[in-house]
Amino acid sequence: MIGFDGLQEILFTIKQNKLRTLLTAFGVFWGILMLILLLGAGTGMQNGVESQWGGDPDDAIFFVPGTTSVPYKGLSVGRQIELTQSDMQTIKQQVAGIRYISSENQLGSFRQAGSIITYKDKSTNVAVFGISDDFFNIKPHIEFPFGRQTNPYDTDESRKITVLGTRVAERLFPKEFDPVGEQVNVNGITLKIVGIFWDKGWEGRLSERLYMPLSAYQKIYGSGETVNLIVARITSDYDPAEKEKEVLELLQRRHNIAPDDRRAIHSWNVAEQTGETRAIFTGIDMFIWFVGLGTLMAGIVGVSNIMIITVKDRTQEIGVRKALGATPVSIVGTLMVESIMITAIAGYTGLVLGVAILELVAYLLNALNLSFAFFKNPEVNFQVAITALLLLIGVGAVAGLYPSLKAARIMPVEAMRAE
Amino acid sequence: MIELKAIHKSYSTGQQQVHVLKGVDMFVAEGELVSIMGSSGSGKSTLLNIIGILDHYDSGHYRLAGTPINGLTERKAAYLRNRMIGFIFQAFNLLPFKNAMENVALPLYYMKVGRKERNRRAMEYLEMLNLTDRWNHMPNELSGGQKQRVAIARALVTQPKVILADEPTGALDSVTSQEIVEVLKNIHDLGNTIIVVTHEHEIAEQTQRQIILHDGLISSNEVDADILPIRA
Structure with missing residues (x-):
């Protein structure tokens, strides 16, 4: 036209x-x-x-132990609560709709990179974490540029292996170097690297960590059954807030905590926050x-x-x-x-x-x-x-x-x- | 070539109905040079516009070169205006942003002639009207007479059946007017049918036949002695 x-x-x-x-x-x-x-x-x-x-999925719920602030059943205030692996087992058995459940144990004080990691002549700070199975299922956004996740065999055999964050790896190894199979020294203990991970959470600060199987962590550091944090993901047919409440009540019963004690166990769910x-x-x-x-x-x-x-x-x-x-x-x-x-x-x-x-x-x-x-x-x-x-x-x-x-x-x- | 029978036309201006043409009968043979005379308001321009398919008529019959002009679609009307009619306006109506050659070539654009061929033919007609050296002048760089010659070239370029001129000298001085009349006579000598609307006797007298329109009716249809016999 x-x-x-x-x-x-x-x-x-x-x-x-x-x-x-x-x-x-x-x-x-x-x-x-x-x-x-x-x-x-x-x-x-x-x-x-x-x-x-943090980048955690919307269906994740978290539990961190604290100290009691309300007297209950003859127990006084100020009692330190310790969550254990058997708590995790009980949650999994008694609460419906738990898809994954895992835990974190951190060496040193909370959220601090207090340990020294050494490779050959280089060393840097790192936060050391012991994690149970399913941990990487709870954080599906974590990427692995090199190597693999931890697996149940690592846990069963208490292997001295580690998955290292990219921020730490960058300081120890040359660029583009695949460190899988290399040995690093953490506070005097030798660990073998099986994977490198990238966690975008907290603007990448979550990648300043190293993870090792909880069984190995417990043997090396003697932490016994206690865990510092319990995290679970629930199936999509349940409301995260309700499940958070249900699990919290279960934990309160198990640890003789007053139902209205807010400081004994801190809990939150991602869905509510985001x-x-x-x-x-x-x-x-x-x-x-x-x-x-x-x-x-x-x-x-x-x-x-x-x-x-x-x-x-x-x-x-x-x-x-x-x-x-x-x-x-x-x-x-x-x-x-x-x-x-x-x-x-x-x-x-x-x-x-x-x-x-x-x-x-x-x-x-x-x-x-x-x-x-x-x-x-x-x-x-x-x-x-x-x-x-x-x-x-x-x-x-x-x-x-x-x-x-x-x-x-x-x-x-x-x-x-x-x- | 042109047959009009009992043509009526009225305009409505607000509340009032103005009956402009009250049953005009008219016949123009091929090759004639005819003038339509009349005082202002006699309806001569309206008549020419109807002949040129620029306006509707209310009732009557009009045949142009055998084609009944009635209830045409816009497309068909555009086709007939393009192929059959060359219109020359009192106000020239050149497009101000096109030079002389482009103005002359415009009807060929609507005829879907290619650009090169269009410009070649436009130059041919400009040459015929002694405007070769002005081909790239814009309308505002031309005198009145030159503008009207460009407009005549534009009317001729599609080789239409009829040339219609509405007061072609109305905006020109007497010397230039005579110049334009000579041009029209030359074109007539080449075998074109021409109808000129004018109110000037000197111009009408130079045509073969004068049709005088008075109050919406033809009052006189004077045939010049040396004209070819008109077929009824």
Whole structure:
């Protein structure tokens, strides 16, 4: 319908109305640009907050022992609670819907990398953890660039093996080096590396650890049956909060703890923690879409307006063209293509610039090593951006369609008479 | 070539109905040079617009080169305007952002002639009207007479059956007017059928036949003595 000639016709008229074209184009450009930047900023905030999380799945529940604060059954306050492996066994047997259950034991004080790990002439700090089976099933987001997870045989035979975090491995081994099979010395004990893991939780700080089978840990460090933390994942047909309560009550009964004692055993579930934040983000997301679509609407109204004015302005010209033999199809087609071309080019420019700005911000944040707790990796869903662009182009075209159809239908005499 | 029978046309301006043409009968043979005269408001331009399919008529019959012009689709109307009719306007109606050659070539664009061929034919007609050296001038760089000659070239370029000129000298001085009339006469000599609407006697007198329109009806249909016999 529109060949090279048609295109030339369109370029002529665009050149003829530079300011008008520019203003329309700017409206579209700005609408798309703002939408992209808003969506990007929203994702950036979300990424920032999510990177602060442990990365544990939503169906995980946690139990950490503390000291009693309420006297109960003749026992006084201040009693240190010790959770044990038999607690884990009981939970698994008596509570329905437990998918995986595992435990952590940490050497030294909580959340501190208090041990020294040595490989040949290099050494660094590391947090040493003993873990029971199923631990890596509870943390499915953990990746293994080299080697493997611990397995039940490691536990059964109390093998002196370890799975080492990437942050520790980076300090001990050259880049791209596969350390599987190497021996490292941890506080005077020799361990064989069977795998290297990457845990993105807490911005990667969870990768400053080493894990070994609980049985080996207990033998080496003499921790007996006690565990520092019990973690479980429940099947999807149960509510995490209810299961947390059920397990907590079971543990309270087993350890003679008052039901209202909040300090004896600390418990939490991931769903509840992330749920609140997610709700906030859903709100922010909706707000961003509202503002973005508003901006987009402004662009659409702009395009529609300009199309109506364009057609009105050119009615006389349309009359002359009709007198010379222009068909309605050629007139409507020319006007449509003009509208679509302007919105498409302007919108695409806005899209590209928006993505470029987001990329630049992300690049600068990385290059300058800036890390904000609430902003990270701004990015935009390209499909969403393209949909917005197509919507804008489509509505622009429809907006131009009505006046151009009208103009194409009136008699040439009337059209030429219009001023 | 052109047959009109009992053509009626009225316009509604707000509340009022203005009956412009009240039953016009008219016949123009092939190769004729005819003028339509009349005072302003007599309906002569309306008549020409109906002949040129630029306007509808309310009742009556109109046949152009044997084709009944009635209830045409826009497509068909566009086709007939393009192939059968060359229109010359009082206000020239050149597109201001196209140079002389592009203006002349425009009807050929709607005829789907290729660009090169279009420009070649446009140049041919510009040459015929002594405008070869002005081909790349924009309309605002041309004098009134030159503009009207460009418009005439544009009307001729599709080799239509009929040339219709609505007050072609209305916007020009007397010397230039005579120049344009000479051009129209030359075109007529090449065998074209031409209808000129004018209110100037000097111009009408140079045509073969003068049709005088008075108050929406043809009052006089004076045939020049040396004209070819008209077939009824």
